[in-house]
Amino acid sequence: MNAFAVFGRGAIALLAEIGAMSIFALRGAFAWVTGPFYTRAFLSAALRIGFNSLPVVGLTAIFTGAALALNIYDGSLRFNAETFLPQILSVSIVRELGPGFAALMVAGRSSSGMAAELGAMRVSDQIDAMSTLAVDPYKYLVAPRILATTLMMPFIVLAADIIGIFGGWLVAVFALEFEGATYIRNIDQFLTAEDVGTGLVKAAVFGFLISVMGCYYGYKSRGGAQGVGAATRSAVVASAVAILASNYVMTSLFVDF
């Protein structure tokens, strides 16, 4: 078999998939602009994606903050820099771990949910039925989910940042004998608005990517229950890869050397 032909076919298929996904994302993200805007569908998606994700994101954040505090303390002891624990922990959480972990948890929870929901609607003709009822599925199903996830993710990440820093504070104060008020003051003096802001910008981008992947794979799914299962799996994997890849790109843009 010709290796070039195999590689070429794979590359063309990948580019075609990225192209189709980009067109879908643009169509879905801007479908609401020409109206109508389905407020009820948007609020329902915002509640499910935003508010209902808080418990799992909060749990992840508190344990991440706690484990990070132990690791930073242990590592910085080697060069007597353990007093910098609050500063290192807070900047790590708001810039990287808060947005990253929250996005991965929301991807696992919501991107898969969107793919399964839209996939089930696709294979049972519900999306086709919607078109015949003079309602554009992009406006009713896709746009509210993309908009809600993009807008809610910064709030989720802000909560994850606060809970993650609190998890580190708990370990620092009760296990590592830091003074609680000094710990908070150090963070307050060190952390800048830019640190938090870049994390929130990342959150919005992650939200957009998560919802596009979930909606795209669900909307395009075919072939009954097996197709819905494959769509769900693809949505979660593609979301995770997109989060990690875009995180690197954004970090390299935000960091000043």
Place this chain on the structure above:
Amino acid sequence: MSDAPKIAIRGLKKSFGAKSVLKGIDLDVRQGSSLVVIGGSGTGKSVLLKCVLGIIQPDAGEILIDGDNLLKLSAFDRRRRAREIGMLFQGSALFDSLSVWENVAFRLIHGEGKSRREAREKAIECLAKVGLAADVGALQPAELSGGMQKRVALARAIAADPNILFFDEPTTGLDPITADVINRLII
């Protein structure tokens, strides 16, 4: 009444890969008449309907409704045209996240901008037309039997008083008695 057909299909072709499903279909349907398309499984009956509904894009041919070629209309005009058409899907295709009355009123609320109260009244009226009581409106589609789901789907199809009604195997999977009830409702 004009002699021009309400629906005219000319030379409609559709293939999926190497498999040619529609090979140049021509047919006319006059205003006020019914047409039944009969054929074995996989012979393209549903594909023909989906082409007319705009769900599948045909490879060639024309689909004219009142003389307008649907395939040449803009997306906006096509959606406007869709308001004249009601469709009963083979598997009912009810929205399982909505209650029965919300399913029936879906087009009225989201497609025509009617208030929920007004749309609910119309939905209950349509449910009565297909022999379902008002309290069924509060149930979820999953709580209904197959025959009741078909009735709800029929109520949804007629809710906006369409000029054209399509049925894709409306009695598939139903017992003979329920199928007879659905057939009588359609007629």
